[in-house]
Amino acid sequence: MASLGIPQNTIAVLQKYQFHTQKRFGQNFLIDPHVLSKIIEASGVTKEDFVLEIGPGIGTMTQYLCESAREVAAVEIDRNLEPVLAETLGEYDNVTVIWEDVLKLDLQELVSEKNAGRPVKVVANLPYYITTPIIMGLFESGMPVERITVMVQKEVADRMQAKPGTKDYGALSLAVQYYSMPEIVANVPPNCFLPRPKVGSTVITLVRYKEPPVCVKDEALMFRIIRASFNQRRKTLANGLGNAPGIGLSKETVQECIRELGVSPSVRGETLSLKQFAELSDIIWKKQRRGAAENRASEEEG
Numbered sequence: 001m002a003s004l005g006i007p008q009n010t011i012a013v014l015q016k017y018q019f020h021t022q023k024r025f026g027q028n029f030l031i032d033p034h035v036l037s038k039i040i041e042a043s044g045v046t047k048e049d050f051v052l053e054i055g056p057g058i059g060t061m062t063q064y065l066c067e068s069a070r071e072v073a074a075v076e077i078d079r080n081l082e083p084v085l086a087e088t089l090g091e092y093d094n095v096t097v098i099w100e101d102v103l104k105l106d107l108q109e110l111v112s113e114k115n116a117g118r119p120v121k122v123v124a125n126l127p128y129y130i131t132t133p134i135i136m137g138l139f140e141s142g143m144p145v146e147r148i149t150v151m152v153q154k155e156v157a158d159r160m161q162a163k164p165g166t167k168d169y170g171a172l173s174l175a176v177q178y179y180s181m182p183e184i185v186a187n188v189p190p191n192c193f194l195p196r197p198k199v200g201s202t203v204i205t206l207v208r209y210k211e212p213p214v215c216v217k218d219e220a221l222m223f224r225i226i227r228a229s230f231n232q233r234r235k236t237l238a239n240g241l242g243n244a245p246g247i248g249l250s251k252e253t254v255q256e257c258i259r260e261l262g263v264s265p266s267v268r269g270e271t272l273s274l275k276q277f278a279e280l281s282d283i284i285w286k287k288q289r290r291g292a293a294e295n296r297a298s299e300e301e302g
């Protein structure tokens with residue numbers, strides 16, 4: 001099978017199967033062998049690896065992955081691609097296509113079934129309309145993911161690696177940087193895809209930390225605090241967190257916590273580093289527990 005990375009071959013396959021790309025599935029197929037090689041190189045995939053690909057499309061990158069990896073599992077939502085992939089991946093016996101919505105799939109179960117729970121590399125040209133839930137799902141699934149190499153919209157890559165105090169810094173930056181070290185591999189212009197997307201794209205690698213760079217007593221609480229802090233960007237930290245759902249503290253108590261952190265309650269969430277969010281989360285965690293203990297004591301007295 002000739003490489004699909006060459007535009008004429010992609011066009012020929014689309015014509016042969018009368019396949020029309022669908023916007024609602026974010027179908028923009030890669031047609032640049034140079035970019036494909038760069039992604040494979042950045043992914044660090046070797047013949048030892050089990051790779052999860054999200055959205056194989058017509059199988060362009062899947063072919064490269066089959067050549068480089070021990071085994072590939074590719075999750076694709078669009079069943080219209082079945083006859084196409086049957087042909088384009090026909091010669092490989094180390095690939096399984098799973099016809100599912102990746103957001104509904106139990107990734108941890110898939111990996112324990114297919115790779116005995118050992119570390120996995122994820123490589124994908126992502127459907128842009130669901131980039132954030134896919135990335136968060138990969139980190140939070142409990143799946144042993146070692147490295148994620150993905151094509152995303154350029155703005156999203158900028159947000160993933162943004163530093164405090166910048167306009168791109170937000171909940172996604174903090175989540176990505178809690179779990180991994182992001183590194184931009186290449187910017188990719190629209191003419192490397194068919195059809196051309198309206199936005200610029202970037203390949204980014206997220207190397208999963210063995211241990212997160214900060215230590216926090218309650219991870220879920222820290223992420224609730226982060227989300228509440230960025231929910232309304234123009235609010236001060238104290239206004240964003242006071243009476244916020246899932247935190248359960250008055251504005252006054254939140255102000256005390258922020259002062260304990262050593263910053264003014266009138267700062268905005270976007271100025272806080274990951275380390276400061278972790279510290280604030282631990283201060284709030286202690287305050288919540290103290291509050292709960294005091295309530296119990298007064299109930300017993302009453």
Ligand code: SAM
Binds near residue numbers: 028058059062126
């Ligand atoms: N990997 C191919 C390439 O590089 O040319 C195609 C990438 S295209 C940007 C995104 C692919 O993700 C499409 O094939 C699309 O059908 C698939 N997709 C979209 N939503 C999905 C979902 N929820 N679950 C699994 N695959 C999905």
